[in-house]
Amino acid sequence: MNPMDPAILRSSVETIDSLPSIPTSLKQIMNLIGSSRVTLEEIANLISQDLALTSRVLKVVNSAIYGVPERISSISYAIMMLGMDTVRGLVIGAAAFELMQKVMAGLWRHSIACATVARIIAARKDLRNVEEVAIAALLHDVGKVCFGLKYPLELKLAMDQAQDDEITLLEAEKGYFAEDHAAAGRWLTEKWRFNRKMVEIIACHHVPRLSCTARLETSIVHFADILVRARGIGFAGDKMMPVLDDKAFDMLRLSKHDIRRILEELEESLDE
Numbered sequence: 047m048n049p050m051d052p053a054i055l056r057s058s059v060e061t062i063d064s065l066p067s068i069p070t071s072l073k074q075i076m077n078l079i080g081s082s083r084v085t086l087e088e089i090a091n092l093i094s095q096d097l098a099l100t101s102r103v104l105k106v107v108n109s110a111i112y113g114v115p116e117r118i119s120s121i122s123y124a125i126m127m128l129g130m131d132t133v134r135g136l137v138i139g140a141a142a143f144e145l146m147q148k149v150m151a152g153l154w155r156h157s158i159a160c161a162t163v164a165r166i167i168a169a170r171k172d173l174r175n176v177e178e179v180a181i182a183a184l185l186h187d188v189g190k191v192c193f194g195l196k197y198p199l200e201l202k203l204a205m206d207q208a209q210d211d212e213i214t215l216l217e218a219e220k221g222y223f224a225e226d227h228a229a230a231g232r233w234l235t236e237k238w239r240f241n242r243k244m245v246e247i248i249a250c251h252h253v254p255r256l257s258c259t260a261r262l263e264t265s266i267v268h269f270a271d272i273l274v275r276a277r278g279i280g281f282a283g284d285k286m287m288p289v290l291d292d293k294a295f296d297m298l299r300l301s302k303h304d305i306r307r308i309l310e311e312l313e314e315s316l317d318e
């Protein structure tokens with residue numbers, strides 16, 4: 047179980063759904079989502095059996111991900127509107143809510159705020175895959191959840207070190223894990239068969255220039271992460287600001303005025 051061994055770390059992250067602490071309903075969903083033959087209907091059915099999950103999914107749809115004024119009130123309608131890849135991510139995100147809170151109080155708020163900012167920017171850029179970008183933002187730190195579930199001691203030590211040495215958690219992870227939480231996010235989302243762009247956004251959110259097929263989308267999430275931290279919303283495991291990639295920032299072409307508007311919109315949506 048040594049997390050400094052890359053192969054062990056990877057298989058440990060990939061078998062996250064075998065953990066006894068993960069509820070059976072979530073295990074079923076993870077399994078179903080990882081299967082190539084699953085239909086939207088089957089996913090909708092499984093979600094609908096779980097009331098808490100249903101309301102959580104709808105809450106996420108209506109808050110950060112889907113920026114329309116009309117409320118979406120049924121799972122099958124949400125699924126129809128959003129499409130398969132977005133729904134996979136959405137369900138995992140909504141189902142992982144409690145795990146996120148357990149591992150790191152404040153990570154859910156950080157994630158939902160990132161998803162909101164990413165959705166706002168993606169819509170301003172007229173991207174076609176706005177919801178996909180938002181969902182990838184919601185799950186960008188899912189690797190931290192894996193680390194916290196499989197290696198709680200090491201994650202705690204890394205967080206303490208980040209605090210003591212005034213470094214980011216990302217940097218501190220290097221001392222305890224063979225690969226960082228972004229790599230863990232890649233392994234997991236590949237296992238769940240997310241599409242290539244969503245995998246890349248999550249895998250490269252700290253180094254957007256490494257993204258080949260989704261550089262703009264990755265830059266959006268990279269910037270959203272930093273903006274949300276700068277605003278002090280939620281908690282992502284450390285108090286330090288990651289370095290802003292200026293090429294990524296330039297690519298977004300956001301003026302100070304734009305950023306002010308984005309923050310206003312974010313705060314409005316968080317108040318709701």
Ligand SMILES: [Fe+2]
Binds near residue numbers: 187227228252
């Ligand atoms: Fe991160």
Ligand SMILES: [Fe+2]
Binds near residue numbers: 156187271282
């Ligand atoms: Fe983050």
